[in-house]
Amino acid sequence: MTSEKNAQIGQAREAFQLLYQISQLLNTGLDAETLRICIQLCELGVNPDTLALVIKEIRKMGDTSAQNKQTNLQL
Amino acid sequence: MDNSNSNVPGLLNKLCERLTSKQESVKSAEAYELALSYMTSINERPLAEEKILCQKIHSHLSNISSKDADKFNECFSKLKNAFVLNQPVAVLSLLLALSESPQASNSTQQLFPLPNLNVDSSAVGFTGTASSSKSTVGTSWGLNTPKQQASSQSLPSNHSNMAIMTESCNHVNENACVRDAVLAATGVKPKPSCTLSRPVQILYSRIAHLGFLHDKLKEFIDPTSVFTPRGLMVEGLVAAVRDELTEYYRSVALLQSQVCENDCSGGTLRRVCVWAQDPLHRLTWLATIVHSVQDKRGGALASCVHRFVHHGDERIAALARRLLTALTYPLLLMLTRWLLHGEIDDPYGEFLIEKRNKVSIDRMWHDKYRVRDWMIPSFMSREQAAQILATGKSVVFMRKACANLPEQGEPGSESDHALHLQTLLAAHTRNGASGGGMEEESTGPAWWEAEGLREGLEMAHAVASQRLLAALTTHHHLLDHLAAHRRYLLLAQGDFVHHLMTLLQDELSKPATSLYVHNLTCTLEAAVRATNAQYEPPHVLARLHVNLYPNCDGREDSGWDVFALQYRVDGPLGTLFPATCAAQYRSLFTQLWRVKRIEYALHDAWRDHTILQKRLKGMPEVWSLMRRVSCLRAEALRLCGALQDASCEGAEPAWADLLAAAAEGHHLDKLLQLHHNALDRHSIHAMIHHTTQGRARSILANNLVPPLGTNLCVEINELQSYLGNVLNETLALRSFETTLHTGINAELERRERYEALKIERAARHEYAITAADEVQDKERRKIFNQFLASRKADLNVWARTYRGHVTTLILKLALHTEVSLQTLAFRLDYSDFYKRGDAKLHEPLTYQHKRLSEMGLHLAKTKLLDHMKKK
Numbered sequence: 018m019t020s021e022k023n024a025q026i027g028q029a030r031e032a033f034q035l036l037y038q039i040s041q042l043l044n045t046g047l048d049a050e051t052l053r054i055c056i057q058l059c060e061l062g063v064n065p066d067t068l069a070l071v072i073k074e075i076r077k078m079g080d081t082s083a084q085n086k087q088t089n090l091q092l
Numbered sequence: 093m094d095n096s097n098s099n100v101p102g103l104l105n106k107l108c109e110r111l112t113s114k115q116e117s118v119k120s121a122e123a124y125e126l127a128l129s130y131m132t133s134i135n136e137r138p139l140a141e142e143k144i145l146c147q148k149i150h151s152h153l154s155n156i157s158s159k160d161a162d163k164f165n166e167c168f169s170k171l172k173n174a175f176v177l178n179q180p181v182a183v184l185s186l187l188l189a190l191s192e193s194p195q196a197s198n199s200t201q202q203l204f205p206l207p208n209l210n211v212d213s214s215a216v217g218f219t220g221t222a223s224s225s226k227s228t229v230g231t232s233w234g235l236n237t238p239k240q241q242a243s244s245q246s247l248p249s250n251h252s253n254m255a256i257m258t259e260s261c262n263h264v265n266e267n268a269c270v271r272d273a274v275l276a277a278t279g280v281k282p283k284p285s286c287t288l289s290r291p292v293q294i295l296y297s298r299i300a301h302l303g304f305l306h307d308k309l310k311e312f313i314d315p316t317s318v319f320t321p322r323g324l325m326v327e328g329l330v331a332a333v334r335d336e337l338t339e340y341y342r343s344v345a346l347l348q349s350q351v352c353e354n355d356c357s358g359g360t361l362r363r364v365c366v367w368a369q370d371p372l373h374r375l376t377w378l379a380t381i382v383h384s385v386q387d388k389r390g391g392a393l394a395s396c397v398h399r400f401v402h403h404g405d406e407r408i409a410a411l412a413r414r415l416l417t418a419l420t421y422p423l424l425l426m427l428t429r430w431l432l433h434g435e436i437d438d439p440y441g442e443f444l445i446e447k448r449n450k451v452s453i454d455r456m457w458h459d460k461y462r463v464r465d466w467m468i469p470s471f472m473s474r475e476q477a478a479q480i481l482a483t484g485k486s487v488v489f490m491r492k493a494c495a496n497l498p499e500q501g502e503p504g505s506e507s508d509h510a511l512h513l514q515t516l517l518a519a520h521t522r523n524g525a526s527g528g529g530m531e532e533e534s535t536g537p538a539w540w541e542a543e544g545l546r547e548g549l550e551m552a553h554a555v556a557s558q559r560l561l562a563a564l565t566t567h568h569h570l571l572d573h574l575a576a577h578r579r580y581l582l583l584a585q586g587d588f589v590h591h592l593m594t595l596l597q598d599e600l601s602k603p604a605t606s607l608y609v610h611n612l613t614c615t616l617e618a619a620v621r622a623t624n625a626q627y628e629p630p631h632v633l634a635r636l637h638v639n640l641y642p643n644c645d646g647r648e649d650s651g652w653d654v655f656a657l658q659y660r661v662d663g664p665l666g667t668l669f670p671a672t673c674a675a676q677y678r679s680l681f682t683q684l685w686r687v688k689r690i691e692y693a694l695h696d697a698w699r700d701h702t703i704l705q706k707r708l709k710g711m712p713e714v715w716s717l718m719r720r721v722s723c724l725r726a727e728a729l730r731l732c733g734a735l736q737d738a739s740c741e742g743a744e745p746a747w748a749d750l751l752a753a754a755a756e757g758h759h760l761d762k763l764l765q766l767h768h769n770a771l772d773r774h775s776i777h778a779m780i781h782h783t784t785q786g787r788a789r790s791i792l793a794n795n796l797v798p799p800l801g802t803n804l805c806v807e808i809n810e811l812q813s814y815l816g817n818v819l820n821e822t823l824a825l826r827s828f829e830t831t832l833h834t835g836i837n838a839e840l841e842r843r844e845r846y847e848a849l850k851i852e853r854a855a856r857h858e859y860a861i862t863a864a865d866e867v868q869d870k871e872r873r874k875i876f877n878q879f880l881a882s883r884k885a886d887l888n889v890w891a892r893t894y895r896g897h898v899t900t901l902i903l904k905l906a907l908h909t910e911v912s913l914q915t916l917a918f919r920l921d922y923s924d925f926y927k928r929g930d931a932k933l934h935e936p937l938t939y940q941h942k943r944l945s946e947m948g949l950h951l952a953k954t955k956l957l958d959h960m961k962k963k
Contacts, residue, residue, distance in 0.1 A: 042153060061100050068186055078126070
């Protein structure tokens with residue numbers, strides 16, 4: 018039983034490594050932890066397109082606010 | 093796994109925290125709110141199929157590098173075997189959506205759209221919902237970058253009810269039809285499988301039109317077809333068209349595989365039809381271009397395709413540009429070869445420079461090579477073609493004619509010339525390296541539209557002509573020879589000419605048949621030794637010769653008529669001065685020499701006259717006549733002087749231009765043109781008409797003379813005959829004076845004898861005169877008086893004819909279109925002497941008359957033209 022579980026975990030790890038590789042090939046900019054969360058979300062049936070949109074929006078938010086801050090500092 | 097990890101909101105929260113942890117400015121709560129709102133607001137959409145997704149990722153990666161794409165394939169195949177993930181597709185599509193495309197890479201651009209018949213419903217659905225804000229979607233979604241939208245357009249799905257209905261109705265029917273249509277697109281004629289409904293037929297025929305266009309192109313590139321005239325540039329075009337067709341085949345093959353693969357899922361005729369739009373457009377224009385270049389070769393072909401480069405549609409312009417680059421490649425090779433080595437390798441007669449094999453190498457500069465006007469491609473100007481011609485000619489000239497120059501071995505000179513062609517050569521090697529028709533767009537502008545072409549040509553031309561000119565002036569003394577031409581053939585070296593005239597005076601009065609060139613050559617050498625001409629460099633003196641040109645019409649010529657100086661230019665320079673040029677110099681020399689001789693003769697007459705004058709104290713009856721003769725002689729002398737001045741002064745600025753241009757180092761063609769110009773000015777002012785055909789042609793070619801040229805020639809011809817009349821009359825004055833002087837001399841001697849006899853008789857203390865003597869003396873005096881009377885009458889007649897001729901000449905000069913000749917008319921009659929004598933001359937010098945006469949001239953010209961048209 019434990020050996021089966023171990024094998025499963027090993028497989029999962031391998032699959033994750035592969036996905037991480039693809040993610041890097043595609044230059045998504047996700048780190049391992051974030052990717053793990055994303056994969057879990059997808060496994061739970063969240064629409065990937067929407068998720069991607071969300072991530073992009075949040076990144077953009079960060080960018081714009083950082084810019085705002087910079088301009089504020091300059092002012 | 094703890095609880096927060098298993099549900100969606102918990103995971104989302106965690107995600108937000110992670111994402112915002114790097115950016116202090118954004119609070120994770122805000123992000124979480126945003127995420128939730130997105131999650132709830134956007135409708136769930138079905139996921140894309142695994143295969144399509146895979147293809148997308150693959151194409152995306154292969155855009156960047158093929159290595160990445162291979163890596164992905166490897167990972168993906170492993171992942172497929174893992175079976176751990178429940179939703180691999182979802183994860184992949186997430187990754188793809190998040191992937192950031194690097195800076196738009198345009199290394200490969202597909203000529204034809206890749207067919208994609210499968211319904212990419214997720215993408216389509218999304219574009220459907222967000223079609224109003226397409227641009228923002230395009231930027232936020234990595235997949236739909238504008239570039240990709242342009243190249244591989246995704247096909248619209250047939251979500252409308254109408255389409256579904258038709259699809260379901262004749263599904264089986266249509267599948268066969270689609271297969272047929274795809275076959276038809278490659279020109280295969282399938283058997284009509286079954287009866288089709290009308291709309292389907294229309295769609296079908298639209299796709300099948302591709303087949304028709306394909307067949308046309310196929311016919312063009314078929315090497316056995318007899319329609320197209322072969323040539324290297326045509327072959328270039330054929331190769332380019334073949335490339336295009338290969339691309340087209342690739343596209344069709346993909347389409348076919350997809351049609352065959354999924355029989356039921358969506359390979360409808362409509363989608364094929366949509367796919368066919370782009371190939372249709374491209375093939376149509378290819379066929380148009382190919383049709384328009386029929387029966388054209390070489391430069392004309394290039395010009396024809398070049399027209400399409402200016403087409404407003406960017407796609408067509410790009411297509412034409414690609415074709416043109418491919419087909420001008422042989423031209424570029426020919427061009428570089430000609431510019432660098434002066435060789436023409438043109439088996440099909442397509443190059444813009446033509447070598448005329450019949451012309452011998454002596455006439456190499458002027459006639460051996462020429463520009464084929466109709467072969468100049470439209471992206472080159474005529475001036476550029478002339479430059480290309482001159483550059484190559486210079487190279488040939490340096491090699492053929494100046495082969496023995498020591499400078500030839502200098503290493504820097506040749507490469508210097510090539511240096512300026514670098515841009516051309518760079519384009520050439522680049523195109524050679526890239527080879528295929530695909531990549532050329534990305535390597536910048538092709539050689540024929542590059543800025544460097546014009547500059548490179550200009551610089552290469554400048555360098556080549558500088559080298560040539562330097563070689564000609566330093567080693568072949570071009571300028572010395574030009575100056576010598578002017579000094580000796582145009583009588584600018586006064587002391588030499590005068591001395592030669594004195595020495596030749598007696599010799600040339602003999603009939604032409606008793607003259608020998610070697611005697612005259614001795615006289616010439618004597619004249620050279622005695623004057624400043626002896627300081628000329630030996631290479632000039634060695635070329636100065638005497639020649640006799642006997643007339644062919646069997647007249648009894650005196651030596652004056654046949655004598656001429658000759659300046660022989662040979663070697664490399666000989667090719668620069670064509671025979672027509674020598675002929676022009678000869679006619680100029682003859683004319684100037686004649687005027688000079690008449691002037692000399694009149695001066696001679698004056699000397700006789702002055703000697704005689706002292707003995708005429710006892711002969712008052714001849715005084716009036718002598719005085720009148722001397723007045724007329726002065727008049728004639730002045731006219732001669734004015735004519736000589738005019739013929740030299742008129743050409744003075746042209747010679748000055750020539751020397752200035754030579755000092756500034758202008759190119760050879762320019763110098764030669766200025767030389768011709770100077771000669772022409774001389775001819776006009778000496779009122780010489782030259783009818784040599786080659787000369788007239790070269791004048792027309794150089795555009796030296798406006799369309800009025802032929803008219804001018806006719807008028808000059810007229811003037812020449814009037815001038816001839818005047819000169820003949822002046823010579824008649826000289827012979828008249830000779831007879832007068834002999835008559836007077838004889839009478840003087842008789843009288844002296846008579847006086848002496850009287851003195852002698854007186855000394856012998858005889859009667860000084862007898863009656864018989866007195867009678868005889870009276871008789872003699874009577875005869876002499878009669879002689880004088882008849883001479884006086886002769887002189888009156890002569891004066892009348894002479895003045896008549898001069899008046900006509902002045903009148904013609906005043907009415908001449910050439911302004912400098914009008915001023916010459918004024919100079920010949922500046923004191924209004926002839927004008928007072930002749931009423932005819934009153935009018936022409938006024939403005940009103942000139943205007944009227946110009947109108948008359950214009951009328952006459954139009955009449956002449958009408959007449960010619962009628963003929």
